[in-house]
Amino acid sequence: MATIDTTTGPLRVEHRDGLTHARGVPYATAERFRPPRPAPRSATVRDATVRGPACPQDPSRLDNVNGPIIDQLEQREDCLVLSVTAPIEAAGLPVMVWFHGGAYLSGGGEAPKYDPDDLAREGVVVVNVTYRLGVLGYLTPAGAGADNLGLLDQIAALFWVRDNIAAFGGDPETVTVFGQSAGGDSVLALIAAPSAKGLFHRAIVQSAPTGARSDRTAMTQAMRAALTGHLDSDPLTASTDQILAAQRHAIAVAQKFGVVSGLPFGPIYGLDPLPITLHQALAEAAPRVELLIGYTRDDAAPFVAMDPRAGAFAELGPLGRRIERFVARRITAKVFGDATTELARNWNDVGGDVATFRFDWQPPDAPFGACHCLELPLLFNGDWSDAPMLAGHPVPTSLAAEVRRTWADFARRGTEALPTRTLRFH
Template sequence: MITDLVQARGIRYATSSRFAPPSPVAWDGVRGSTRGPACPQPPSALVAVVGNSVAGLEFSEHCQVLSVTAPAGADGLPVMVWFHGGAYLTGSGESVKYETTLLASEGVVVVSVSYRLGVFGYLRDNLGLQDQFVALRWVRDNIASFGGDPSNVTIFGQSAGADSVYALMLTDTESLFHRAIMQSAPLGTRSPERPSMTAALQAAVEVDATTPIEDVLAAQAAAMASVGPQFAPSGGMPFAPVVEGDLGAAASRVELLIGHTADDGSPYVPSREHWEAVTELIFAAGARAFAADFEAAGGEVATYLFKWAPEGAPLGSCHCMELPFLFDPESWLGAGMLAGAKPDPDLSRTIRTTWASFAREGLTALPSRTLEFGE
C-alpha cells in the first residue's frame, strides 16, 4: 500500500450565477489545502443512519469545487472520479466521510466532485449534471499534473451519485471516462413520469436570482411535499437530471460494475417486510434490469451484492453501508447504521482493492462477473 500521498482540496472548476450554466475556471496550478463549500441544503433525511456528512463545511451556491488525492510521484495512474449521494438534495464531495487517502493508496488518483443540488442544480436545465461534465473536462485537461492518466478514467458514485453516473453514461459524447461503477443507484425512481414531475416542480417553485437562500430552501421543501407524492415512486427523489440518451453508445465505450447493498431500502420504511420490498423496487430490480440492458446493447458488465452488516444492526446491510469500507472508516464511527461496530478491515481492503483494480484494468481484473461481499 502506498503511504506517501499528495492532496489538493477545494479547487474551483467552474463558477456560475444562480440558475445559469457553469462557466469553466482555468486551474492556476495552486493545490489548495482547505475544503471547499457545500451547496446550500436541508438536513439529510439519513442523518441518524450515516451521521452529518457536511459537518464543518461552509454553504455556498458557488460550490463547484473538486479535491484530488494522488500517490506522490505518480505517473500515468488510473483516475477515479467520485460523485457523492444525498438524493440530489444533500451532501458534498468535500465531506470528511469521503476521505480518499486509503483508496488512493491502492495506486489510483481520486477526484471528489461537488456540484449544485436541489432547486439550485435540478429545477431546470440539468445544471448539476452540467457541473459534473465541466468537472470531468477539468480532469481531462489537468489530471496529468497529479500523475493521473486522462485516457483511463473511472467515474463512480453511490445513491444519487450513482444516478449521476447513469446520466453521465447516457449523455457523454466526448469519451470523458472509460469505466463506471454504480453503487445503489435508485433506478426505480426513474420512470416516464419524471419530465412531468420536473415541470410540476418548476411551476410550484417560485424563486428567482434574488430570492434569499433560506427562502429557496423553504420553497424547495414545500414543492417536494406537494408535488412528490403525486409521482410515486419517482417522487421519492424529485430533483434529478431528466435525460434521454443512447445506451448503445455508452455500452460501446464504457465497462460497468453495478450493484447494491442487501438491505438498501431499510432506512426508508418501518418494517423488514416493507424494507425488502423497497430494496427490490427502488434498487435491486433496477440494477438487474440496467445490467441486462447494458449487456444486451453490447456492453461488458459485472454485478455485485454487498451483504455485510454488524451484529445487532437494526437496519441490516442498509443504504450507504459499503461507504465506510471504501473510504476512511474512522470518519464513519458512530454512524447509527454501524450500531457501535467498526468495519471489518479485511473486507475494507477487499472493497478498495476491487474498485481500484477495476479502475486499473477493467473487468478482466475481477475474480468474477458476479461478486458478493460480506456474509
C-alpha cells in the same frame, strides 16, 4: 507542501503520509441558474490545503443512517470545487472520479467522511467532486434559467480532470467515474450525455435508484409550478434561504406522486445535455464503457423505516419487524435490485462489458441490515463512528481492503480484473 500548476493556476498542495492532497480546487464558476464556465486562471498560488464548500442544503434525511456528512463544511452557492488525492510521485495511474449521493439534495465531495486516502493507496488517483444540488442544480423556477445544471457541473469537472490530472500523476486516458445513490444515478446520466463522451471509459454505479426514474414528468411539472409560485421575489435575486424554502415546498408537492417522489430532483432527460430517453442512450454507450453496477441487500430499509406508516409495524412487536423487513426487501428489489439486473442484462446484450455486485455484510445489531450507504465506510476512511447504521461497530478491515482493491482493480483493468462477473461482499 508543494506547488502544482493547473489550467486554473498554481496550487499549494499538501504532502502527508505518502499522499498528495489538493482540496477545494475550483474547476468552474457559475452564476445562479446559469451553466458553468471553466474557472479562470489565477495568477497567484492558490491555497489548496483547506476543504472547499458544499452547496447550500437542508439537513439530510439520512443523517440517522450515516450520520452528518457536511456539518464541518461552509455552505455557499459558489461551490464548484473538487479535491485530488494521489500517491506522492504518482505517474500514469488510473483515475477515479467520485460523485457523492444525497438524493440530489445534500452532501458534498469535500466531506471528511469521503476522504479516499486508503483507496488512493491502492495505486489510483481519486477526485472528489462537489456540484450544485436541488433547485440550484436541477429544477429551475419557470423562466429563471436552465435545468440540469448539476449535471453540467459534473461534466465541467471531468473536463478539468482531462486537462489537469496528469500533473497529479493520473492518466487522463484511464478514467473511471463512480458514485453512490444520486451519485450512481449521476454516473448513468453522464454515460448517456453526448458531451461527456470520451471523458471516461469505465463506470461504477452503487445503489442507483433506477426503479424510481420512470414517469417523472407530471411530478416535475408540479414541482416547477410550486417553486415558481412560492417565490415571491425574483429567483435570480432571492436569498439562498428563500430558495431553500421554495425547495421544501416543491418537495412537499412531490409526495403525492408515490415512489418517484423519493428522488424528487435529478437530471431531466430531453433537456440539455441529455437525450430524450435513458435506455437508448445507454445501449449506444455500452460498447465503449465498462460497467460495474450493484446495490446493498437492504438498500430500501432506511426509507421504509422513515415512512410515517412504519409506526404501525412497531405496534406489532416482533411480527411487525418481520413485516417491515419483508416490505424493505420488496422495495429494494423494485427500486434497486430488479432494475440493476435488467440494466446489466441489457448492457451485456448490446455488447458491453458488465459485472454486478451486492453488499450483504452488516454489523451485529445493525438497525437497518445491509442498508443504503453501508458500503461507504468500506471505501472511504473518514470517521464514520457516528453512523447509526454501523451500530457502534468498526468496519472489518479485511472486507474494506477487499472492496477498495476490487474498485481499484476495476479502474485499472476493467471487468477482466474481477474474480467473477457476479460479486458478493459478506
